[in-house]
Amino acid sequence: MKRLFSAFVLCASMSFALTASATTVAPAGSTLTPAQAKQLLVEGNMRFVANKQIANDLSQARRTNLFKNGQHPFATILSCADSRTAPEQLFDRGLGELFVLRVAGNVLVPTITGSIEFSQTFQVPLIIVMGHNACGAVEATIGGGKVSDNIAAIAHEITPAVQATKKSHPDLAGSKLQEAATQKNVELMVAKLKKNPELKARLEAGKLEVVGAMYDLESGQVTFLK
C-alpha cells in the first residue's frame, strides 16, 4: 500500500512538473525592462522557427484570470495585416501577453497610434514595428494605379518610405526595391513613435524602447533592426 501511495505521489509530481513546464506565462510587462521583454520575443521566435512551440495557456482558468485581474502585456506590436504575420504565433506567446495592432503596411494612422498610446496604460516596456518581405501594401504603393480612397490612405503613409528609398538607392528595382522600401517604412514608423509626446517620458526614463523588426515569411525568422 505504501509503495502504491509512493507511486501515486511520484506520478502526481511528474504530471505537475510536465504541466508546469508545458504552460509558461510571461511575467507582467510592467515588471520587465525593455531588454528582458525583447529577449522573450527573441526566444519565442527561435522556438517558432525550430517548430518547438510551447503549449501556451489558452485554458478557461487563464481566461478567467485575465478577465478578473486584467491584462499585463509585455510588448506592443504593430505588424502588417498579412495573414502570414500573426505576432502571437511567430513569437510563440499566449493570451494577455502581446498588445497587437495590425494594419496593411504596418502604418501609423491615427487610430493605430492612439491604440499604441493606450497600451502604455499597462506600462508596456517595448514597442515593436514589424514589416515583412513581399509586403503587398508596399508593392501596391510602388506600383501606383487606381485604388479606393481607403487603400490610397494606406499608400499615402507608405509613400515617404518609397520615395526615400528610390532617392537613396536609385539602382534598386523589383523585389529589391520593395524590401528596401519596406525596411525604410519600418524605420520611419519607429522614428515617428520615438517623437510621440505621449511616449516621451517613459522613453527618456529608459522604461520604454521602440524597435523595428523585419519578418521573413518563409523562414519564420524575425530580425530586429538596430
Ligand SMILES: [Zn+2]
Ligand atoms: Zn504586408
